[in-house]
Amino acid sequence: MLEVAQHLAGGFADLVQPANAVALVVGLVVGMLVAVLPGLTLVMGVVLALPFTYSMPITPSIILLTAMYISGTYGGAITSILFRIPGEPMDVPLLWDGWMMAHAGDPARALGWTLFAAATGGLITATVMVTLAIPFAKVALSFDSPEYFAIVLFGFTSVVTLGGGSLANALISLFVGMLISTVGVDEIYGVDRFTFDIGMLRDGIGYLPVMVGAYGLGEVLVRLEQGFASAPLSGEAKVKTRIPTFAEAWKIRMTFLRASVVGVICGIIPGAGATIASFVAYGVEGQYGERRTLLGTGIAEGIVAPQVASTASVGGHMVPLLTLGIPGSGATAVILGAFLLHGVQPGPQIFQTQSALVYAIFASTFMAVLGMCALGYFAIRPLVKVLYLPEAIVSVFVIMFCLIGAYSEHNSLTDLWMIVVFGVVGYLFERYRFPIAPMVLGTILGPVAETAFQTSMISYGNDWTVFFTRPVSGAVMVLSATALLYPFYNRARRKRALVAQQQ
């Protein structure tokens, strides 16, 4: 424990370096701006920032993206409460009680509760991250290729089943992503796979054009088809924040506790990100809260539960990313991309090989939470002003960042064609309700899964039962099967209940 504290102190000392401090501040500001602007999503913002990290050292790169991720979970709350416009899907539950409290004439109190909740969720998530990461990594050190394959598979199945929407569409999206990752020259045999004698395909399709195209250009195309029709600004435009007193917060301590647990758990489970954490925490409050019957009328619990959970999910997501190299969400997939671009593979070894980097990330998480609160409290007025920027102009600059970002990887115009192709694919996915996240995760983790599968087959004489006979991999495979079968069971149960109700 003392050793962890010493390393963490070193991490805080690293933050004093100008590059790291600037990355932290820029990440906080940009993350909050992106979350405030409707039409721009948190993941899109992190994706757009990724190309800028090419020329940066790895520590400020990861600090920048992590700070964006953390402050992005808070920024959208401001517009939900003041203007009834959720900046992010995770902010939708804040429309119910947050906006109602503001509408009832107390927007400063609603904003204060949100800020207090984000700070609490953030500090809890940072503490959980530091506490859980090392034990996680120690356990992961004993894993062999079958365990890795099983864990990646579990990541896939949980992303597919927890993402909401149609299971079939999510599976198709995942398989398309995995298929994209097979394009290019096979590493073991040196065979061209799906290259069709096209030179640019021999190097494979990188996850960067897939991410930037689908999340960036694709989202803009979806908004363009809607004519960039943002909801009109209505509601409270008073932008003051009144932080609740400790006594007020203590009264609803159980709400803080429940939402923190929900947030951290949703963070650790791949696929269940901040949005699901926010909705589930609100739902749990509706089931177990002392004032559950008043939810939706503008009470503090309805603001605190979703905000604590969405911010608390960040640290949960970072644990499997750092210790296993498995991202559980779009944003952590991008952060993994930044690690890989700098030649660092997250995993259990990272605490030995990149200890200073890991602790700098931990320290930056604590500082990001404090910075986010300061920014949210003092800079709320100019932040709200960006809402008045015409979406057409903002969107064009988003596309420009997408294109230049992709171009900068290889200084090649062919990468721009990839962006356009995946932008259209992203649009089609959105249009026909295929989730994009499974495709992106499939593209990133497809090669990891294939390597783990091939290595297991070589090591265990092509015996596929090895995935089920080893205790850890067997247990994880059962979990994957359960995750995949649960929606079928759930559907059958609902049908039975409906039939019984009709009779």
Place this chain on the structure above:
Amino acid sequence: MRERLRVIAPYAIVLVLSGALYLVATRFEYTPHAGRLGPEIWPRAILVLLAGVCVFRILTALRAPRDEGPGGGVLQDVLANAPLPGDAPPEANARFPGLLALGIAITIAYVWLLGLFGFALASALYIGAMIRVGRYRRWRVIVPTALIGSLAFMFVFQKIVYLSLPIGQSPFSAVSLALMRLMSIR
């Protein structure tokens, strides 16, 4: 019947494509290594699973086109039992497929023209055109935004990030080179 076809179409297209790619995968040429699976096994397994899901979805859509099949369960379970007010955010209903087609066409043209016009000129034209396509009509804002935006990108990425952006072909390259001289970009 028409609705069924509309629902089935994307899955049928993916099914046909996965069948075609499966055939391609069976023709990978390689020298087998003893005790190792071939390079076609993994993509073929993915394609079989992909085709399987498409067939499942087509069959369910034929029976009930509006039924999307099983969905994510945990979230729905929690929310179903919670007293949530039905107050969803406003959603845009109007669609402008013409704008979309124009936007895609302009983006393709931009990528194509970058090599000819160079970054500065092509980007200024692209930014202006896309803002206009995005239904913003104030030319007094569009023109300066396009010009300043293009030059700002050029300055930041060439002067600060040291990125080599396309300068275009003659005579347009002369404009790019003149701008680079003005910004002291080497």
